[in-house]
Amino acid sequence: LPMIFVNLFIGYVGRGFIDNAAHLGGLVSGALLAVFIGYKRPGERARVAHAWHAVQVLLLVLVAVSFIQVARHFDAPAPSIRNAGERLNPFAESVAARYVEGINEARSAFGSALQGDRARADAAIEKLDKLPPLNQQADALRGELKLLLIRARDFSAQGEDEAASEASKRERARTLERLSADAENWVERFDEWVKTEGKDYGIGLIEPSPESPKDGAQEGERK
Numbered sequence: 001l002p003m004i005f006v007n008l009f010i011g012y013v014g015r016g017f018i019d020n021a022a023h024l025g026g027l028v029s030g031a032l033l034a035v036f037i038g039y040k041r042p043g044e045r046a047r048v049a050h051a052w053h054a055v056q057v058l059l060l061v062l063v064a065v066s067f068i069q070v071a072r073h074f075d076a077p078a079p080s081i082r083n084a085g086e087r088l089n090p091f092a093e094s095v096a097a098r099y100v101e102g103i104n105e106a107r108s109a110f111g112s113a114l115q116g117d118r119a120r121a122d123a124a125i126e127k128l129d130k131l132p133p134l135n136q137q138a139d140a141l142r143g144e145l146k147l148l149l150i151r152a153r154d155f156s157a158q159g160e161d162e163a164a165s166e167a168s169k170r171e172r173a174r175t176l177e178r179l180s181a182d183a184e185n186w187v188e189r190f191d192e193w194v195k196t197e198g199k200d201y202g203i204g205l206i207e208p209s210p211e212s213p214k215d216g217a218q219e220g221e222r223k
Contacts, residue, residue, distance in 0.1 A: 033059070073135075095132045096201040099142075102131045103190070106145050110183060113152035114176070121153040134201055141190050148183055155179060 004027065011020035037052050102124075109117070109124035128146045133139045155175060194205055 094202075095134065096203055099131050099134055099138065099201075100203055102127045103142065103145065106149055107187075110145075110149055110152050113149060113156050114179075116156050118153045118156055121149050121156075125149050125153075135197065137193055137197065141186070141193060144186055145190075148179070148186060151179055151182075 007023055008020060011018045011023050037056060106124040106128050109120045113121035125146055128142055128149070131142055158172075191205060194203055198204060
């Protein structure tokens with residue numbers, strides 16, 4: 001009991017670094033397991049004792065695997081119950097496949113938005129909002145691509161006024177130049193993410209074929 005209180009006190013003063021909910025969960029779980037799983041008692045049949053020991057080993061393996069999974073996904077966004085059903089459904093499309101499909105559609109819609117297709121940009125933005133998170137950097141890149149689409153859509157909505165002054169036309173040209181430069185910078189950083197972390201999710205780059213136009217839609221495809 002003194003050790004339990006000491007740990008709870010440390011968890012209380014170390015809020016932000018130590019999770020007392022995990023301590024309490026472990027305490028309750030251990031107490032419940034101790035009610036049913038015990039060591040061999042005097043007069044207990046050996047077969048029953050061996051069965052309980054096997055269960056103990058399996059639980060220890062489960063704990064070890066849980067720690068490994070936490071270490072692997074330590075920098076990932078917090079789990080969301082929004083995608084829990086999809087993750088548990090073995091027939092649902094993989095998270096990585098949905099992410100790549102949404103990113104590719106948004107990249108293609110970016111060029112269409114600059115040419116005046118604002119409806120496609122809106123559809124791509126809505127699809128980006130529904131994408132499941134992969135990790136922190138992938139989610140940040142998704143958010144940046146959404147902002148680029150919004151800027152391209154707004155730029156197209158302004159339209160080019162033939163009667164505008166030369167100063168206005170030069171400012172519009174500079175805006176388009178900045179938008180294009182930001183998009184190219186995003187592509188470089190996204191491709192770098194694919195090369196370094198995308199392989200963990202089965203994602204890779206596919207070079208466009210010589211006869212197909214390089215509009216960005218062919219890059220970032222899933223292997």
